[in-house]
Amino acid sequence: MIRFEDVSFAYPDQGSSIRDLSFELERGEFAAVIGANGAGKSTTVRLADGLLRPSSGRVLIDGEDTRNSQVSARARKVGFLFQNPDRQICKNTVREEILFGLRTVRSEEGESALQARAERILAEFSFTGDEEPFALSRGQRQRVALASIFAAEPEVLILDEPTTGLDYRECCHIMDQIRRMNEERQVTVMMVCHDMEVVLDYASKALVMAGGRLLAAGPVREVFRNRELMEKASVLPPQVISLGLRLGDGYETADTPEAMAEAVLAHRKKEGASDE
Amino acid sequence: MNKLFQYVPGNSLIHRLNPVTKIALTVVICAAAFITDHLLFLVCLLAIDLLIGLIAGVAGRTWSIFRGLVKIAAFLFLLQVLLTRAGNPIFWIITDHGLLTAGKVVLRLIVVCMPLTLVLAVTRISDLTNAMVQVLHVPYPYAFTVSTAIRFIPQFLEEMSGIMEAQTARGVAFDQAKGFKKFSMILPLCAPLLISSVRRTDQMAVAAEARGFHLRTRASAYKQYGFSTGDLLTAVFCILLLAAAILL
Ligand SMILES: Nc1ncnc2c1ncn2[C@@H]1O[C@H](COP(=O)(O)OP(=O)(O)OP(=O)(O)O)[C@@H](O)[C@H]1O
Ligand SMILES: [Mg+2]
Numbered sequence: 079m080i081r082f083e084d085v086s087f088a089y090p091d092q093g094s095s096i097r098d099l100s101f102e103l104e105r106g107e108f109a110a111v112i113g114a115n116g117a118g119k120s121t122t123v124r125l126a127d128g129l130l131r132p133s134s135g136r137v138l139i140d141g142e143d144t145r146n147s148q149v150s151a152r153a154r155k156v157g158f159l160f161q162n163p164d165r166q167i168c169k170n171t172v173r174e175e176i177l178f179g180l181r182t183v184r185s186e187e188g189e190s191a192l193q194a195r196a197e198r199i200l201a202e203f204s205f206t207g208d209e210e211p212f213a214l215s216r217g218q219r220q221r222v223a224l225a226s227i228f229a230a231e232p233e234v235l236i237l238d239e240p241t242t243g244l245d246y247r248e249c250c251h252i253m254d255q256i257r258r259m260n261e262e263r264q265v266t267v268m269m270v271c272h273d274m275e276v277v278l279d280y281a282s283k284a285l286v287m288a289g290g291r292l293l294a295a296g297p298v299r300e301v302f303r304n305r306e307l308m309e310k311a312s313v314l315p316p317q318v319i320s321l322g323l324r325l326g327d328g329y330e331t332a333d334t335p336e337a338m339a340e341a342v343l344a345h346r347k348k349e350g351a352s353d354e
Numbered sequence: 355m356n357k358l359f360q361y362v363p364g365n366s367l368i369h370r371l372n373p374v375t376k377i378a379l380t381v382v383i384c385a386a387a388f389i390t391d392h393l394l395f396l397v398c399l400l401a402i403d404l405l406i407g408l409i410a411g412v413a414g415r416t417w418s419i420f421r422g423l424v425k426i427a428a429f430l431f432l433l434q435v436l437l438t439r440a441g442n443p444i445f446w447i448i449t450d451h452g453l454l455t456a457g458k459v460v461l462r463l464i465v466v467c468m469p470l471t472l473v474l475a476v477t478r479i480s481d482l483t484n485a486m487v488q489v490l491h492v493p494y495p496y497a498f499t500v501s502t503a504i505r506f507i508p509q510f511l512e513e514m515s516g517i518m519e520a521q522t523a524r525g526v527a528f529d530q531a532k533g534f535k536k537f538s539m540i541l542p543l544c545a546p547l548l549i550s551s552v553r554r555t556d557q558m559a560v561a562a563e564a565r566g567f568h569l570r571t572r573a574s575a576y577k578q579y580g581f582s583t584g585d586l587l588t589a590v591f592c593i594l595l596l597a598a599a600i601l602l
Binding site for chain 1: 513516517519520521522523524525526527528529530542543545546549550
């Protein structure tokens with residue numbers, strides 16, 4: 079669905095920010111881009127939507143080169159959630175905001191169909207629709223931005239730090255909604271995220287970046303268990319994983335607190351049995 | 355575009371002038387441009403503008419400012435020429451008087467705008483503020499207001515392009531529209547821009563207050579802004595320029 083072929087990119091009057099990036103995301107995949115600050119994650123997702131064009135190499139979305147078409151024409155297929163939701167919101171009520179997005183990308187459906195669609199999304203995100211976006215909290219504004227993207231039913235969802243600055247409940251709320259999109263509609267998700275617990279819980283694939291290069295791409299758990307790789311990328315793996323690695327002895331495979339608890343209990347039972 | 359008002363580090367003759375001298379030079383050039391009524395004198399002033407840019411070692415910046423201004427000037431020139439009725443007709447509805455007036459108007463525009471932008475290229479905004487407070491005895495809050503307004507311009511432009519990017523990603527066809535159409539698409543975006551600006555101003559006020567903004571006086575700056583021979587020569591040049599503008 080998203081395919082990078084030897085992509086390099088440099089901002090004007092700066093050294094290269096992205097070098098020789100190649101990877102591919104299949105339809106319905108949930109990928110997380112992880113790495114330290116300044117590793118080039120935001121640049122990579124901007125490239126993925128064609129907001130930036132590669133200096134060399136190519137980026138394909140659904141087989142189409144981003145250089146050959148306009149970003150706005152792709153909006154229906156690709157939803158992009160920015161780090162700063164305020165740049166996206168421009169209407170006075172949440173309902174208007176969602177309708178605005180719908181009218182730009184699905185104008186052919188007719189007003190009444192769009193209205194119905196907007197109401198459905200409002201209910202799904204538990205908004206009444208009459209809230210003023212700029213009077214909401216940051217987390218809620220983030221959800222408004224997400225709601226207006228969801229309304230258009232994109233096939234690809236690109237998210238730049240969707241959960242940064244949100245409280246735990248709000249974070250789970252948003253991530254669950256993203257997961258539902260991913261599972262029910264086979265939406266491809268590419269997410270930049272600094273919260274490795276979130277990455278472990280939700281993503282299936284991890285793209286590890288450092289210094290503008292792709293260090294590794296693979297299943298999230300495998301990547302997190304690779305100590306050397308995590309060190310190189312300056313990423314701290316989730317605590318459960320670290321704990322499992324530290325304990326060794328069969329605990330490495332536990333990747334949730336529940337699984338860890340089960341493993342401990344099972345181990346204890348075994349020890350109890352051998353004592354008798 | 356974002357770099358238009360940014361400081362270009364350097365150690366040229368112009369860079370080393372006292373910020374106040376630079377302001378004075380700017381003001382004098384502007385005043386001269388408005389006082390004089392000679393086309394040739396205006397051309398000389400333009401040459402001085404360009405020369406200053408060259409001496410300051412910011413030729414590239416000078417050129418890009420000049421090019422931008424010429425574009426606006428060309429439009430104004432056309433309007434002026436087509437709308438002036440007075441004078442002897444030369445060709446179609448164009449008159450000699452119209453040509454002359456239009457020429458003067460656009461030259462004045464270019465001559466005045468160039469030093470105003472160049473002074474920001476060769477002076478740190480903080481130096482500009484401090485010198486205004488120290489030498490000209492401008493109360494600090496006023497000087498701060500001016501410098502902050504200038505500092506906001508690039509941030510404002512960056513925010514604008516960020517908003518346009520976000521809207522493009524949502525399907526607003528900024529990347530397909532041109533000219534007036536694009537302008538009409540920008541208007542609805544003023545709400546987010548305004549809100550982010552107000553928010554930022556608010557944050558800045560609180561931050562400034564927390565760092566003792568109201569305690570600051572003339573004596574607070576540690577850097578002294580002295581006058582050198584270069585400043586003296588520039589002052590003499592300013593007086594000559596002004597005299598020439600009045601007498602000629
Ligand atoms: N608009 C820009 N102009 C010039 N250089 C930029 C710009 N944006 C980013 N860079 C540079 O590109 C590099 C990668 O930045 P990028 O924003 O992609 O990092 P990131 O991985 O998203 O970091 P973070 O975790 O802080 O969001 C950085 O070194 C940065 O200095
Ligand atoms: Mg980033």
